[in-house]
Amino acid sequence: MLQVKHLSKNYSSGSQVYPVLKDVSLKVEKGEFVAVMGPSGSGKTTLLNCISCFIPHEQGEILLAGKDISHLTGTALARVRNRQMGFVFQDFMLLDGLTVFENICLPQIIAHRPVVQMEEKARNICRLFGIGKIMEKYPAEISGGEKQRTAVARALMNQPCVILADEPTGNLDSKSCKAVIDAFMQAKTELGATIFMVTHDSFAASFCDRVIVLKDGAIYGELRRQGDRRAFMDQLLDTIRTLSDDGRPAAMEPGLPCDSGERAEGAHGMFHTAALPAAYENDTRNIRNEDTRR
Ligand SMILES: Nc1ncnc2c1ncn2[C@@H]1O[C@H](COP(=O)(O)OP(=O)(O)OP(=O)(O)O)[C@@H](O)[C@H]1O
Numbered sequence: 001m002l003q004v005k006h007l008s009k010n011y012s013s014g015s016q017v018y019p020v021l022k023d024v025s026l027k028v029e030k031g032e033f034v035a036v037m038g039p040s041g042s043g044k045t046t047l048l049n050c051i052s053c054f055i056p057h058e059q060g061e062i063l064l065a066g067k068d069i070s071h072l073t074g075t076a077l078a079r080v081r082n083r084q085m086g087f088v089f090q091d092f093m094l095l096d097g098l099t100v101f102e103n104i105c106l107p108q109i110i111a112h113r114p115v116v117q118m119e120e121k122a123r124n125i126c127r128l129f130g131i132g133k134i135m136e137k138y139p140a141e142i143s144g145g146e147k148q149r150t151a152v153a154r155a156l157m158n159q160p161c162v163i164l165a166d167e168p169t170g171n172l173d174s175k176s177c178k179a180v181i182d183a184f185m186q187a188k189t190e191l192g193a194t195i196f197m198v199t200h201d202s203f204a205a206s207f208c209d210r211v212i213v214l215k216d217g218a219i220y221g222e223l224r225r226q227g228d229r230r231a232f233m234d235q236l237l238d239t240i241r242t243l244s245d246d247g248r249p250a251a252m253e254p255g256l257p258c259d260s261g262e263r264a265e266g267a268h269g270m271f272h273t274a275a276l277p278a279a280y281e282n283d284t285r286n287i288r289n290e291d292t293r294r
Pocket residue numbers: 011012020038039040041042043044045046047254255256257258259260263264266267268
C-alpha cells in the first residue's frame with residue numbers, strides 16, 4: 001500500500017548540508033498498523049512530511065498503491081492527498097471556526113462531494129467514534145480526547161488508503177490515548193485502513209502490528225508484535241532505552257530536541273501549526289482552479 005524506496009533528505013544551513021534521512025526504505029501492507037519510533041531528532045516527522053509530499057526530498061521514491069507520487073505537483077498532488085491520504089496531527093489541527101461536524105466534512109467539501117451523501121457519511125462516522133453528541137460543538141468546547149477522535153474521524157472521511165499520524169497521542173492522558181488507539185484499531189478492522197503512526201509512546205506502539213525504529217535518519221530495525229501486547233511493550237521500551245545515549249528511555253522524552261531546540265521546535269511549528277490549514281487551502285485552491293479551467 002505504501003512503499004518508500006531509498007529516500008534521502010537533507011536540510012541545509014548556509015553552505016552546510018545536514019543529511020536527515022539516509023537511504024530509508026520501508027513497506028507498509030494494506031490494513032497494517034505500523035508505528036515509527038526513535039529518539040528525538042532521528043527524522044520521524046521529516047519522514048512523514050516527505051511521504052505526504054509536504055516537503056521535497058533529494059532522492060528516492062514514495063509509492064502509494066503502487067504509484068510514485070514523489071514527482072506530483074499542484075492539482076495532481078492535491079487530489080492524491082485529499083483522496084488517498086488522511087492526516088492526524090499532534091495538535092489536532094481542527095479549524096476553530098467550524099463545528100466538529102463541519103471539520104469532519106472538510107475533506108469531502110474539498111473533494112466537491114454531494115452534500116447529502118457527505119452529511120450521511122459524517123453522521124455515520126461520528127456515531128462510529130462516539131462523537132455523535134458533540135457534532136454541533138466547536139473545538140474550544142470539547143475535550144482533548146474528543147478533539148483527537150474528531151481528527152481521526154476527519155482523516156477517515158474520504159476513506160484514504162493510508163492514514164499518516166504524527167504523535168497522535170502526544171499530549172493526551174492515558175484514557176484519551178487509549179481512545180485514539182481504539183479509533184485507529186476500529187478504522188483498521190472495520191474500514192480496512194492502513195495506519196502509519198509516528199510515536200514516542202511505547203504503550204500506543206504496543207497495539208501496532210509492527211514497529212519500525214529510526215535512528216540518525218536511517219532504519220535501525222523493526223519489531224513485529226507476536227502475541228502478548230504487554231510483552232511487546234516491554235520489548236519496545238528495552239529497544240528504545242538502548243537507543244538513547246544517557247540510558248533513559250526516549251519514550252519518556254517526547255519532543256526534546258537532539259541538537260537545537262529552536263530548529264526542532266521550528267520543524268514542529270512548521271508541520272503542526274501551519275502546514276495543515278495551508279495544505280487544505282492550497283489543495284482547495286488547486287482543485288478549484290482546475291475545475292474552473294474545465
Ligand atoms: N526545517 C528544518 N530545517 C533544518 N533542520 C531541520 C528542519 N526540520 C528538522 N530539522 C532537523 O532535522 C532533524 C530531524 O528532525 P525531525 O523533526 O524529523 O525529528 P523527529 O524524529 O520528528 O524528532 P521529535 O521526536 O523531536 O519530533 C533534527 O535534527 C532537526 O533539528
